[in-house]
Amino acid sequence: MDSDQPRSKIYTKILRNRRDALLDAFDAPDNFNSTSERNVTTTPTQSLLMINGPWTLSRARALASRLQRGQAADEKQTVTQAYRLVYGRKPNSSEVAAATAFLRDQAKRATPKIGDKTVSTDPRTAALIDFCHVLLNSSEFLYVD
Amino acid sequence: MPEKLKRRRTPHHEVNLTRRDMLVKGGGGFGALALAHLLGNGDVAAADGGGPHVKPRATSVIFVFLEGGPSHIDLFDPKPLLTKLAGKPLPPSFAPVITPMGEYDAPLLASKRKWKRHGQSGLWVSDWLPHIAECVDDIAVIRSCWGNGLNHSNGVCQMNTGAIVGGRPSLGAWVSYGMGTENENLPAFVVLEDNVGKVVNGPRNWSAGFMPASYQGTPLQSGPEPIRYLYTPESVGPTRQQGKLSFLEQLNRRHATSRKDQTELEARIKSYELAFRMQAEAPEAVDLSLETERTKQMYGMDQKETAVFGRNCLLARRLVERGVRFVQLYHGSGSKWDAHSGIEGNHSTNCKSSDKPVAGLLRDLKRRGLLDQTLVIWGGEFGRTPMSEKGNGRDHNPYGFTMWMAGGGVKGGQTIGTTDELGLHAVEDRMHIHDLHATILYLLGIDNMRLTYLHKGRPERPTINEGAPCRKLLA
Numbered sequence: 001m002d003s004d005q006p007r008s009k010i011y012t013k014i015l016r017n018r019r020d021a022l023l024d025a026f027d028a029p030d031n032f033n034s035t036s037e038r039n040v041t042t043t044p045t046q047s048l049l050m051i052n053g054p055w056t057l058s059r060a061r062a063l064a065s066r067l068q069r070g071q072a073a074d075e076k077q078t079v080t081q082a083y084r085l086v087y088g089r090k091p092n093s094s095e096v097a098a099a100t101a102f103l104r105d106q107a108k109r110a111t112p113k114i115g116d117k118t119v120s121t122d123p124r125t126a127a128l129i130d131f132c133h134v135l136l137n138s139s140e141f142l143y144v145d
Numbered sequence: 146m147p148e149k150l151k152r153r154r155t156p157h158h159e160v161n162l163t164r165r166d167m168l169v170k171g172g173g174g175f176g177a178l179a180l181a182h183l184l185g186n187g188d189v190a191a192a193d194g195g196g197p198h199v200k201p202r203a204t205s206v207i208f209v210f211l212e213g214g215p216s217h218i219d220l221f222d223p224k225p226l227l228t229k230l231a232g233k234p235l236p237p238s239f240a241p242v243i244t245p246m247g248e249y250d251a252p253l254l255a256s257k258r259k260w261k262r263h264g265q266s267g268l269w270v271s272d273w274l275p276h277i278a279e280c281v282d283d284i285a286v287i288r289s290c291w292g293n294g295l296n297h298s299n300g301v302c303q304m305n306t307g308a309i310v311g312g313r314p315s316l317g318a319w320v321s322y323g324m325g326t327e328n329e330n331l332p333a334f335v336v337l338e339d340n341v342g343k344v345v346n347g348p349r350n351w352s353a354g355f356m357p358a359s360y361q362g363t364p365l366q367s368g369p370e371p372i373r374y375l376y377t378p379e380s381v382g383p384t385r386q387q388g389k390l391s392f393l394e395q396l397n398r399r400h401a402t403s404r405k406d407q408t409e410l411e412a413r414i415k416s417y418e419l420a421f422r423m424q425a426e427a428p429e430a431v432d433l434s435l436e437t438e439r440t441k442q443m444y445g446m447d448q449k450e451t452a453v454f455g456r457n458c459l460l461a462r463r464l465v466e467r468g469v470r471f472v473q474l475y476h477g478s479g480s481k482w483d484a485h486s487g488i489e490g491n492h493s494t495n496c497k498s499s500d501k502p503v504a505g506l507l508r509d510l511k512r513r514g515l516l517d518q519t520l521v522i523w524g525g526e527f528g529r530t531p532m533s534e535k536g537n538g539r540d541h542n543p544y545g546f547t548m549w550m551a552g553g554g555v556k557g558g559q560t561i562g563t564t565d566e567l568g569l570h571a572v573e574d575r576m577h578i579h580d581l582h583a584t585i586l587y588l589l590g591i592d593n594m595r596l597t598y599l600h601k602g603r604p605e606r607p608t609i610n611e612g613a614p615c616r617k618l619l620a
Contacts, residue, residue, distance in 0.1 A: 047420035
């Protein structure tokens with residue numbers, strides 16, 4: 001297959017004795033036994049991994065960068081593009097409104113207080129990263145209808 | 146035919162029940178409470194006005210599960226006849242059994258143990274469990290357990306879910322459903338495996354089965370970091386975290402509205418909510434550095450062999466102290482107790498690593514005044530055969546084996562039931578796994594026939610319509 005053709009599967013390297021934390025949390029088979037059907041569990045420890053784990057955070061940063069490179073005219077377009085990439089559909093108007101409200105509020109939350117030297121990311125970028133992070137954590141992304 | 150039956154109409158199709166019908170037919174009392182809660186009736190107490198079915202004695206359970214099948218005839222059920230007949234085949238007077246490894250006419254294997262009566266109650270314990278032996282006055286040993294699962298897969302499944310095939314909710318899920326949680330900031334049902342070996346079939350054993358997914362057990366990690374990713378990354382900070390989680394809930398709720406049948410979605414939403422609350426409360430709960438050195442030594446955390454399981458037992462105590470309803474501690478996960486050969490080496494090692502931690506747990510619960518309300522259960526999926534296997538091992542024995550219970554309203558210092566003279570079949574006061582489960586539920590205040598969950602038109606019960614509690618166990 002040509003590398004620029006769309007694919008339906010994701011490939012990754014599995015090292016036998018090094019378990020991947022993400023796959024483990026989501027019931028990946030152990031590869032020692034034949035597994036006809038994977039377990040499907042829903043646990044708060046998965047949520048902790050998704051919302052605090054470094055891998056998902058870096059995926060969110062990567063997605064945010066990709067959106068920024070897309071040079072959308074305004075926030076509405078960014079949101080629409082994000083929905084297309086993550087959910088494969090266009091957002092409706094109330095979804096766009098909710099998302100842009102979030103971006104605005106989150107940018108405020110990410111604005112460092114006077115004298116606070118710890119924050120280094122520009123608030124609007126931080127808000128976009130958080131938005132992407134939420135989309136990647138959402139049920140619509142995690143579950144196939 | 147009795148008059149009553151003649152007049153009864155049997156519907157040929159399932160009638161759509163009104164919410165009121167479901168509350169009533171769901172089995173009054175505790176079951177209806179839980180059902181009402183599920184139907185979104187927020188005020189659970191008001192729905193029925195009732196509470197527990199029977200007087201609750203225990204408020205939480207710690208189930209020490211020795212995976213692989215510990216040999217009861219080498220631990221709690223001495224058999225002098227076994228010593229006498231060692232080397233001979235099983236006498237024909239004993240009903241023959243199917244053994245999973247199929248070694249028929251194998252010579253009987255004597256127990257090499259030294260046996261003594263312990264405590265004031267004089268219970269028999271072998272020299273493999275010296276620490277637990279000192280706690281016998283609080284322990285009720287049940288020698289007459291039996292089940293239908295001949296192999297690990299169906300044995301562990303039945304001991305957890307009541308059925309030898311998967312798909313039913315685990316006991317912890319039923320308890321979680323029937324009683325809810327005392328602490329909203331921690332999972333109601335927690336599971337800990339003790340090594341990299343996995344319990345056979347894994348999550349099937351702590352699953353919610355056909356009940357909503359939020360009742361399944363939450364596995365924690367054995368070791369210094371039981372709950373990973375508990376902390377919000379510093380680069381994010383609490384305010385942004387809160388913002389993210391609120392927006393996430395908004396999206397997820399909207400998504401779930403048009404997919405009401407998918408209980409996983411509701412469970413996923415709840416799991417994020419719980420994760421957020423856990424961030425606040427769980428760090429303290431799992432922080433063992435807050436315990437004194439003396440306490441840690443009681444559990445054997447300062448010794449190499451008992452360090453891992455000791456830690457898990459101490460963690461269990463802290464969790465039930467903070468309102469976790471059901472903690473399942475697997476010891477030897479990966480069927481490590483499964484001594485088909487070399488039972489001496491196998492059980493020696495396994496007893497060494499579990500004996501002191503379990504005794505430490507009992508002692509610690511007792512001195513903190515927690516033992517009365519915490520039901521501690523000890524046992525595996527089955528016991529082992531008096532007939533040898535591969536010369537120096539024993540095969541699986543679900544026909545008669547030992548479990549014990551302590552605390553939570555159990556009358557300690559007694560032995561209930563007997564097996565035959567070789568420890569093969571349970572004979573007196575036979576306790577099927579369903580009876581065991583019925584007893585556990587009873588101690589928690591739940592009637593196993595009254596706790597129901599309506600599934601596909603059938604009121605499902607934790608003990609699959611069987612099982613009765615053992616009254617002798619009650620204090």
